[in-house]
Structure formats: structure tokens, C-alpha cells
Amino acid sequence: MKENIVWHNTSVSHDDRVQLNGHRPALLWYTGLSGSGKSTIANAVDRKLFEKGCHTYLLDGDNVRHGLNKDLGFDDDSRVENIRRITEVAKLFTDAGLIVGTAFISPFIADREQAREIAGTHFVEVFVDTPLEVCEQRDPKGLYKKARAGDIPHFTGISSPYEAPENPEVHLKTDEMSVEEAADQVVSYLVQKGIIG
Structure with a gap:
């Protein structure tokens, strides 16, 4: 089947789009435990970038599982496929x-490395580093309580491992900073790297 598939170049190039947007593209890959603050920080960054006139989009884990990845579970194989699909969408x-x-x-280093390989130079790993005990105290969805009771199998940090990034581009220690400070650190990184002005 693959031999019958050909990549088609578009009449509007990537460089044309970058020039029109006025900034370079990036894939901000927020990773961390459930309840670490990934979505909250990602939304704060997205708002700051939007207010600067940047063209952005935020892919949230729960939202994607309502549609594109609704057929996937939370076992290890499904998590791998979830990340692969999301990376391909983000690459587009x-x-x-x-x-x-x-x-x-x-949660897995190998999956994030695969995402980095697919995304190429646009990949920016943002480690939302929040201690497990803080995530459990927050527990906004009540998931840790259910996982501790054995009601949720394969729950990251409890019955399934989380492999922390070894060299993330941005390291946010959220137990030592506010959401605003964390968002500012991400935006500052984008400015330093010349992704935004």
C-alpha cells in the first residue's frame, strides 16, 4: 500500500507561512504527572502568545481523547500510539x-524521543516538574484517589511509571513558582531562541 502513496508539496510553502505569521514555529511539548499543571501552564502560555499576535494552537490530552484518539485506552501500547498520533498532528x-x-x-522517554524525531528542530520539551505528593494533594479530577483504590489500572505515578526528562529545554519546578512565572519562563525561552520577537 505504501508504494502507492506520494507526498504532495503545496503551492504555499512552509517558509511562506512562517513569513506571514511573523514568528517561527515550535512544538511546546509539556510533560509531567497528572495534576502537575501542564494544561494550566500551557493555556497561560497560549494566552500570552496569542496576545503577542502569535499564531498558536493547543492540543490537550483529554480533548484529543474525545475525538482523534477516542479509540485508545491507557495501557502502554495505547499510550505509545496516542503520542505518535498527536505528534503527527502537531507536525502538520x-x-x-x-x-x-x-x-x-x-510518561515514557522513548515516546518523547520519538516525538522529537518526528517533529524535528521545532520540538521543545517542557518538563512540568511537580512532586507526586503535590499532584495528589491537587488531584483536580479525583484520579489519584481512584488509582490508589485500584479503580484505575495503569495510572502514571501510581501503578505505571513516569520517566522524567533528562535534558528538557525548559524545566518548570511548579512547587517553587506560580503559573504566571512558569508561563513567563516558557515565553522567555521562545524569545531567547528567536522563535518569537
């Missing part, structure tokens, strides 16, 4: 010149 968005945020637990 960065090709369009957008700054894309993705808020997924993405």
Missing part, C-alpha cells in the same frame, strides 16, 4: 507555521 500544525502546545503526560 508546525508545518503551517504555528506554535503548538501539547499537554500530555507522555
Whole structure:
């Protein structure tokens, strides 16, 4: 089947889109435990970038599982496929010149490395580093309580491992900073790297 599939170039190039947008594309890959603050920080960054006139889109883990990935569970194989699909979608968005945020637990180093390989130079790993005990205290969805009771199998941090990033581009220690400070650190990184002005 693959031999019958050919990549088609578009009449509007990636460079054309970047020039029109006025900034370079990026894939901000927020990773961390459930309740670490990934979605909250990603939304705060998205708002700041939007207010600066940047073209952005945010792919949230729960939202994607309502549609594109609704057929996937939470076992290890499903988590791998979830991340692969999301990376492919994000790659299309960065090709369009957008700054894309993705808020997924993405617990395995190998999966994040695969995402980095697929996304290429646009990939920016943002480690939302929050201690497990803080995440459990927050527990906004009541998931840790259910996981501790054995009601949720394969729950990251409890019955399934989380492999922390070894060299993230941005490291946010959320027990030591506010959401605003964390968002500012991400935006500052984008300015330093010349992704935004």
C-alpha cells in the first residue's frame, strides 16, 4: 500500500507561512504527572502568545481523547500510539507555521524521543516538574484517589511509571513558582531562541 502513496508539496510553502505569521514555529511539548499543571501552564502560555499576535494552537490530552484518539485506552501500547498520533498532528500544525502546545503526560522517554524525531528542530520539551505528593494533594479530577483504590489500572505515578526528562529545554519546578512565572519562563525561552520577537 505504501508504494502507492506520494507526498504532495503545496503551492504555499512552509517558509511562506512562517513569513506571514511573523514568528517561527515550535512544538511546546509539556510533560509531567497528572495534576502537575501542564494544561494550566500551557493555556497561560497560549494566552500570552496569542496576545503577542502569535499564531498558536493547543492540543490537550483529554480533548484529543474525545475525538482523534477516542479509540485508545491507557495501557502502554495505547499510550505509545496516542503520542505518535498527536505528534503527527502537531507536525502538520508546525508545518503551517504555528506554535503548538501539547499537554500530555507522555510518561515514557522513548515516546518523547520519538516525538522529537518526528517533529524535528521545532520540538521543545517542557518538563512540568511537580512532586507526586503535590499532584495528589491537587488531584483536580479525583484520579489519584481512584488509582490508589485500584479503580484505575495503569495510572502514571501510581501503578505505571513516569520517566522524567533528562535534558528538557525548559524545566518548570511548579512547587517553587506560580503559573504566571512558569508561563513567563516558557515565553522567555521562545524569545531567547528567536522563535518569537
